[in-house]
Amino acid sequence: xxxxxxxxxxxxxxxxxxxxxxxxxxxxxxxxxxxxxxxxxxxxxxxxxxxxxxxxxxxxxxxxxxxxxxxxxxxxxxxxxxxxxxxxxxxxxxxxxxxxxxxxxxxxxxxxxxxxxxxxxxxxxxxxxxxxxxxxxxxxxxxxxxxxxxxxxxxxxxxxxxxxxxxxxxxxxxxxxxxxxxxxxxxxxxxxxxxxxxxxxxxxxxxxxxxxxxxxxxxxxxxxxxxxxxxxxxxxxxxxxxxxxxxxxxxxxxxxxxxxxxxxxxxxxxxxxxxxxxxxxxxxxxxxxxxxxxxxxxxxx
Amino acid sequence: xxxxxxxxxxxxxxxxxxxxxxxxxxxxxxxxxxxxxxxxxxxxxxxxxxxxxxxxxxxxxxxxxxxxxxxxxxxxxxxxxxxxxxxxxxxxxxxxxxxxxxxxxxxxxxxxxxxxxxxxxxxxxxxxxxxxxxxxxxxxxxxxxxxxxxxxxxxxxxxxxxxxxxxxxxxxxxxxxxxxxxxxxxxxxxxxxxxxxxxxxxxxxxxxxxxxxxxxxxxxxxxxxxxxxxxxxxxxxxxxxxxxxxxxxxxxxxxxxxxxxxxxxxxxxxxxxxxxxxxxxxxxxxxxxxxxxxxxxxxxxxxxxxxxxxxxxxxxxxxxxxxxxxxxxxxxxxxxxx
Amino acid sequence: xxxxxxxxxxxxxxxxxxxxxxxxxxxxxxxxxxxxxxxxxxxxxxxxxxxxxxxxxxxxxxxxxxxxxxxxxxxxxxxxxxxxxxxxxxxxxxxxxxxxxxxxxxxxxxxxxxxxxxxxxxxxxxxxxxxxxxxxxxxxxxxxxxxxxxxxxxxxxxxxxxxxxxxxxxxxxxxxxxxxxxxxxxxxxxxxxxxxxxxxxxxxxxxxxxxxxxxxxxxxxxxxxxxxxxxxxxxxxxxxxxxxxxxxxxxxxxxxxxxxxxxxxxxxxxxxxxxxxxxxxxxxxxxxxxxxxxxxxxxxxxxxxxxxxxxxxxxxxxxxxxxxxxxxxxxxxxxxxxxxxxxxxxxx
Numbered sequence: 001x002x003x004x005x006x007x008x009x010x011x012x013x014x015x016x017x018x019x020x021x022x023x024x025x026x027x028x029x030x031x032x033x034x035x036x037x038x039x040x041x042x043x044x045x046x047x048x049x050x051x052x053x054x055x056x057x058x059x060x061x062x063x064x065x066x067x068x069x070x071x072x073x074x075x076x077x078x079x080x081x082x083x084x085x086x087x088x089x090x091x092x093x094x095x096x097x098x099x100x101x102x103x104x105x106x107x108x109x110x111x112x113x114x115x116x117x118x119x120x121x122x123x124x125x126x127x128x129x130x131x132x133x134x135x136x137x138x139x140x141x142x143x144x145x146x147x148x149x150x151x152x153x154x155x156x157x158x159x160x161x162x163x164x165x166x167x168x169x170x171x172x173x174x175x176x177x178x179x180x181x182x183x184x185x186x187x188x189x190x191x192x193x194x195x196x197x198x199x200x201x202x203x204x205x206x207x208x209x210x211x212x213x214x215x216x217x218x219x220x221x222x223x224x225x226x227x228x229x230x231x232x233x234x235x236x237x238x239x240x241x242x243x244x245x246x247x248x249x250x251x252x253x254x255x256x257x258x259x260x261x262x263x264x265x266x267x268x269x270x271x272x273x274x275x276x277x278x279x280x281x282x283x284x285x286x287x288x289x290x291x292x293x294x295x296x297x298x299x300x301x
Numbered sequence: 302x303x304x305x306x307x308x309x310x311x312x313x314x315x316x317x318x319x320x321x322x323x324x325x326x327x328x329x330x331x332x333x334x335x336x337x338x339x340x341x342x343x344x345x346x347x348x349x350x351x352x353x354x355x356x357x358x359x360x361x362x363x364x365x366x367x368x369x370x371x372x373x374x375x376x377x378x379x380x381x382x383x384x385x386x387x388x389x390x391x392x393x394x395x396x397x398x399x400x401x402x403x404x405x406x407x408x409x410x411x412x413x414x415x416x417x418x419x420x421x422x423x424x425x426x427x428x429x430x431x432x433x434x435x436x437x438x439x440x441x442x443x444x445x446x447x448x449x450x451x452x453x454x455x456x457x458x459x460x461x462x463x464x465x466x467x468x469x470x471x472x473x474x475x476x477x478x479x480x481x482x483x484x485x486x487x488x489x490x491x492x493x494x495x496x497x498x499x500x501x502x503x504x505x506x507x508x509x510x511x512x513x514x515x516x517x518x519x520x521x522x523x524x525x526x527x528x529x530x531x532x533x534x535x536x537x538x539x540x541x542x543x544x545x546x547x548x549x550x551x552x553x554x555x556x557x558x559x560x561x562x563x564x565x566x567x568x569x570x571x572x573x574x575x576x577x578x579x580x581x582x583x584x585x586x587x588x589x590x591x592x593x594x595x596x597x598x599x600x601x602x603x604x605x606x607x608x609x610x611x612x613x614x615x616x617x618x619x620x621x622x623x624x625x626x627x628x629x630x631x632x633x634x635x636x637x638x639x
Numbered sequence: 640x641x642x643x644x645x646x647x648x649x650x651x652x653x654x655x656x657x658x659x660x661x662x663x664x665x666x667x668x669x670x671x672x673x674x675x676x677x678x679x680x681x682x683x684x685x686x687x688x689x690x691x692x693x694x695x696x697x698x699x700x701x702x703x704x705x706x707x708x709x710x711x712x713x714x715x716x717x718x719x720x721x722x723x724x725x726x727x728x729x730x731x732x733x734x735x736x737x738x739x740x741x742x743x744x745x746x747x748x749x750x751x752x753x754x755x756x757x758x759x760x761x762x763x764x765x766x767x768x769x770x771x772x773x774x775x776x777x778x779x780x781x782x783x784x785x786x787x788x789x790x791x792x793x794x795x796x797x798x799x800x801x802x803x804x805x806x807x808x809x810x811x812x813x814x815x816x817x818x819x820x821x822x823x824x825x826x827x828x829x830x831x832x833x834x835x836x837x838x839x840x841x842x843x844x845x846x847x848x849x850x851x852x853x854x855x856x857x858x859x860x861x862x863x864x865x866x867x868x869x870x871x872x873x874x875x876x877x878x879x880x881x882x883x884x885x886x887x888x889x890x891x892x893x894x895x896x897x898x899x900x901x902x903x904x905x906x907x908x909x910x911x912x913x914x915x916x917x918x919x920x921x922x923x924x925x926x927x928x929x930x931x932x933x934x935x936x937x938x939x940x941x942x943x944x945x946x947x948x949x950x951x952x953x954x955x956x957x958x959x960x961x962x963x964x965x966x967x968x969x970x971x972x973x974x975x976x977x978x979x980x981x982x983x984x985x986x987x
Binding site for chain 2 (some may be wrong): 688691693716719720722723724728729731733736737738739740741742750751754755786788799802805806
């Protein structure tokens with residue numbers, strides 16, 4: 001949370017930009033038009049969802065796995081704030097508890113893929129030469145495997161659930177981070193301070209991890225934030241297909257899956273609620289990630 | 302004297318060279334493609350051996366095969382052979398169109414695939430058309446009307462569109478345009494050309510939403526980049542009309558990034574057919590993949606994974622090969638890198 | 640009637656502290672070569688583009704720009720088209736940026752003829768070939784089929800010149816035509832421009848930061864600073880007796896074409912940006928002669944200064960104008976010459 005709050009502080013201190021010189025990212029335009037409310041709103045939203053995920057069992061008024069027989073498709077009311085689904089499960093409680101799995105999955109994907117990607121990127125760019133070329137080829141090949149496909153293959157091999165797809169997706173997302181870190185490191189390596197540390201006799205590991213890595217961390221974070229949104233989409237899709245999180249464990253993707261038949265019967269609430277949650281969180285992650293990325297790009301130029 | 306000879310030689314080489322360099326870079330690219338396909342196919346092939354337990358019992362999970370059937374599987378996979386030989390065997394089969402046997406459909410996998418492929422092609426083709434027309438079109442309009450309400454609408458569409466998962470789009474479209482308004486059928490593939498087209502409209506929209514947003518975004522920013530170029534101003538200063546400048550210089554030069562990104566989106570789109578076809582109850586390769594995973598028909602899964610990855614590699618090789626036509630500077634760079 | 644006439648032209652962008660152009664008046668007669676000199680950011684490129692009716696997007700425009708009598712301020716598309724395709728054309732600074740890299744040289748040369756003039760491909764091609772020969776390119780047939788990246792910068796600038804001539808203009812606007820080129824090519828390009836100007840009797844407006852190049856090429860010179868014309872006169876006048884401290888500063892910071900190479904005196908400070916504005920003379924902050932209470936309070940108008948005692952015949956003097964409160968008191972050149980000359984003598 002440190003980085004986002006500091007960017008908010010920066011923003012207030014910044015003089016108004018004379019003209020949007022870089023329109024590479026359309027969101028920048030939206031943000032500037034909105035004077036930062038979009039970014040702030042998204043950060044708040046994400047903070048809210050993180051809090052919900054952390055304290056879900058205390059927030060959820062009912063047990064979302066408990067189906068109240070004979071009370072399917074109840075409308076919103078004092079007992080069920082957002083109504084119930086076909087099996088009489090409380091939609092609001094399922095949404096709250098589902099936040100945990102829905103955010104934990106992408107979090108694990110991003111943590112694994114970023115760690116792996118940073119390691120691979122730093123190592124190859126630092127070594128250069130044939131190692132760099134060879135690993136570059138391997139990454140190119142990995143790009144051919146979209147994350148969701150790899151996740152589905154993992155389910156086919158290891159069975160349904162979250163563990164195997166998360167690991168598979170970590171591998172699928174790794175090349176994006178690795179390539180970014182590789183490029184940044186190669187660029188950073190040519191700066192004088194690296195040579196200065198080398199002259200002083202510091203070890204390569206020390207320079208790479210303690211001195212170079214902090215300089216590229218913000219850019220990597222921006223990329224990981226965007227990746228988080230995409231990973232959430234992929235995992236929700238997997239659950240929607242019935243291959244990911246299995247009921248009765250609450251999860252937004254599987255809630256949408258179970259609610260879709262009801263939608264066609266004119267009972268859309270149990271599917272709409274988690275769908276809106278997915279879209280909101282992904283929009284928020286995209287806005288925050290691209291905002292960070294653009295601020296960094298602006299600082300560079 | 303020698304210098305003069307050398308000059309003519311270089312000149313001749315240059316004249317022949319443009320074609321020669323192009324041929325060499327094309328060949329090199331095709332070779333890279335072959336190697337990539339080989340490696341990816343090896344990855345897909347060996348994934349079977351990652352599965353926990355014995356591969357034979359993995360393949361026949363959930364069924365009770367007779368000893369003869371197990372023997373047939375052992376024979377087919379060559380489980381008694383050394384590993385590289387097994388791959389070689391499998392690859393030869395794949396190259397001849399033998400992708401194994403589906404236990405679920407009691408058919409060869411290629412037969413199952415062929416029966417499902419046209420529906421998926423129609424879906425992907427329609428979605429691609431929509432992306433090309435609407436996505437690129439919206440990007441162009443946004444860039445040309447930069448800063449206006451129209452542009453804001455385009456940006457809003459991009460921001461939200463990129464975050465709407467195809468299954469959410471599918472459910473929304475089905476319930477609103479399908480059930481509520483009754484304009485489109487909500488389930489199945491349809492029969493006959495017109496009915497099929499009618500059935501594919503909503504799934505194609507659902508499939509294209511995310512990718513359309515990405516293409517719009519790339520188009521818009523590429524167009525803005527190109528609009529700022531000085532040669533655009535030069536063309537205007539020479540009395541060319543705005544529309545022909547946009548067509549001949551702005552859009553023409555923005556094609557590069559648009560085509561590159563579109564190539565990269567192919568694999569994502571092919572995988573997303575699994576979601577859309579499942580949501581709309583269509584019978585296609587995507588829904589087949591989900592079905593095969595559910596029914597533990599691993600050979601079918603493997604074949605579809607191979608198909609998607611191969612399609613990605615081939616399409617992006619094509620993009621690379623076409624690119625020099627879009628930007629001649631790339632051809633020069635490839636030629637001089639030799 | 641002058642071929643090109645700027646009458647009190649102002650161009651202002653919203654959100655900027657000062658206008659990009661502020662009351663610019665300038666004329667170029669048919670067959671006359673005129674230079675507009677100033678530092679980068681002074682507004683000289685905006686002036687050149689305005690002569691083709693190309694104004695910055697969203698700018699508020701006041702005054703008039705007339706090409707061959709037609710006013711381009713608020714002109715309709717038909718009028719602009721007529722000017723751009725038959726009366727005036729422009730040579731841009733960087734041919735690498737100014738010619739679309741993904742289209743062939745032949746396409747660049749013929750596109751406006753084919754698309755706006757309705758010429759056939761063959762006829763336009765023949766014309767392009769003729770023009771490439773006129774600008775002295777060695778192998779025009781081959782060049783037509785080449786892409787810009789296959790040509791050197793100097794060759795490309797010749798292509799750009801040929802492109803400007805396709806429409807047979809009467810007025811040629813040259814925006815820093817040699818700045819992006821290396822030194823040896825610069826002389827060639829200027830020679831071609833001068834030859835074409837004389838042969839075809841073109842009116843020429845040369846935009847440059849190089850006052851000596853301007854004096855060597857043109858009959859009259861306008862000096863621009865922060866969107867205003869601060870001094871104008873014949874080339875000889877400005878070179879021998881500049882009246883505005885800025886002109887004097889420009890001369891002092893450029894190596895002389897002939898005579899001893901002395902130490903150069905840069906103009907202190909930086910050019911005024913569009914976010915800055917001064918209530919008085921824009922140059923006051925950088926001017927060595929600036930008088931507090933006068934120069935930083937009121938902006939001087941462009942006016943005829945009191946005649947100075949010059950040994951040469953006063954009949955040669957053109958309508959020199961200068962915008963400086965102190966123009967009658969200071970005479971830039973001798974002071975500058977002293978500054979330039981004395982250290983060089985010590986060096987020797």
